[in-house]
Every structure is written in structure tokens, then in C-alpha cells.
């Protein structure tokens with residue numbers, strides 16, 4: 258396991274929006290499959306409500322926020338709680354590269370939606386690796 262601090266990758270809650278679902282799935286794909294040794298995720302609601310256990314894994318650790326849309330709920334909330342944000346990613350920015358794509362609904366992604374979600378996860382993982390190098 259890396260001796261570096263794990264990077265916190267924190268998705269917006271995104272309920273009711275396909276871009277929110279993509280943000281959550283991309284974060285899970287990153288921390289469970291692409292770089293489980295270098296990254297972990299935390300529940301945004303726990304951070305916002307000041308849950309002690311969540312904040313213990315949050316303080317003084319680099320963060321990447323992943324938001325569905327320009328409301329940037331995760332980035333704003335993590336910043337408000339004093340998080341050390343190294344990167345703010347937005348699903349909508351990636352969707353702009355896939356004009357006309359049909360990613361699915363708020364509850365279910367299409368194969369195209371999963372493919373774009375994996376692309377987002379790859380971007381997150383790339384930043385995780387870079388941040389870990391910067392933190393050395």
C-alpha cells in the first residue's frame with residue numbers, strides 16, 4: 258500500500274439526475290477498481306453534517322470533488338467544510354465532448370452512459386495518481 262495519504266474522492270449526491278448518477282458511479286469505479294490503494298470516498302452528507310468519523314478521514318487530506326452539474330454541490334460543500342480540494346470535476350464537462358449521447362436516466366445508465374462514466378473514472382484516477390506524486 259502507498260505510504261501517501263489516500264485521496265478523498267467525493268461525489269455530489271445527485272439524486273434525481275442522470276449526471277448525478279454518473280458522478281457517483283464514476284467515483285465508485287475509481288475507488289473500488291481503478292485505484293483502491295490510492296483513493297477512498299466519503300459520504301458528502303456525513304461531511305456536511307460534521308460526522309466525526311467522516312471528518313477524521315477528511316481533515317488534512319487531498320480531495321477531488323465530482324459534481325454532476327454546474328451547481329457544484331460537492332465542491333461547494335467540501336470547500337465550506339475546509340477540505341483541501343485539488344481538483345473539481347464535473348460530469349457536464351465530459352458530456353460536452355459527447356454531444357447527442359444518451360447516458361440514461363436518474364436510476365439507470367445505458368451502455369453509452371456506462372462508457373462515459375468509465376471515461377470520467379479514468380480522468381479521476383489520473384488525477385489521483387498525479388496528486389499522490391505531488392504530495393510526496
Ligand code: SF4
Pocket residue numbers: 269270271272274276277324325326327328329330331
Ligand atoms: S451538483 Fe447538480 S447533480 Fe450534483 S447534487 Fe448538485 S444539483 Fe444535483
